[in-house]
Amino acid sequence: MPKVKLGKTDYGLILQGELKAARDRHFMDRKAVAKKTNRSYGTIRNYELEPHNIPLGWLKSFIKVTNMDPNVILNYLYEGKYHVRTESE
Numbered sequence: 001m002p003k004v005k006l007g008k009t010d011y012g013l014i015l016q017g018e019l020k021a022a023r024d025r026h027f028m029d030r031k032a033v034a035k036k037t038n039r040s041y042g043t044i045r046n047y048e049l050e051p052h053n054i055p056l057g058w059l060k061s062f063i064k065v066t067n068m069d070p071n072v073i074l075n076y077l078y079e080g081k082y083h084v085r086t087e088s089e
Contacts, residue, residue, distance in 0.1 A: 015051045015076040022066035037061045051076065 023033055030044045037044075037058055047054045063070065074082045 009080065011076040011079055012051055015072060016048060018068065018072040019048050019051065019062075022062070022068040026066050028066070033062065033065065036065045 023029065028036075030041050030048075033039075034041045034044045038061075039047075039058060047058065059073065062068065063073075071083055
């Protein structure tokens with residue numbers, strides 16, 4: 001049986017997926033997010049494709065608009081080392 005090498009987790013790709021999933025959970029497209037966060041459609045697309053360029057102010061408004069889990073952001077920033085406690089913990 002061949003050996004499988006597991007690489008490091010790519011938190012950037014996870015964040016990209018979570019940004020899209022947060023929009024989808026609220027049935028919003030990029031145009032709706034752009035309107036609610038005061039940005040252009042192209043800027044939203046760029047933020048989703050290159051999460052390392054996202055400004056904190058926009059990220060804060062995106063989290064409010066989509067109710068995105070803050071643990072996703074912490075996992076991206078700290079590569080999975082920190083976790084926000086929730087009320088159920």
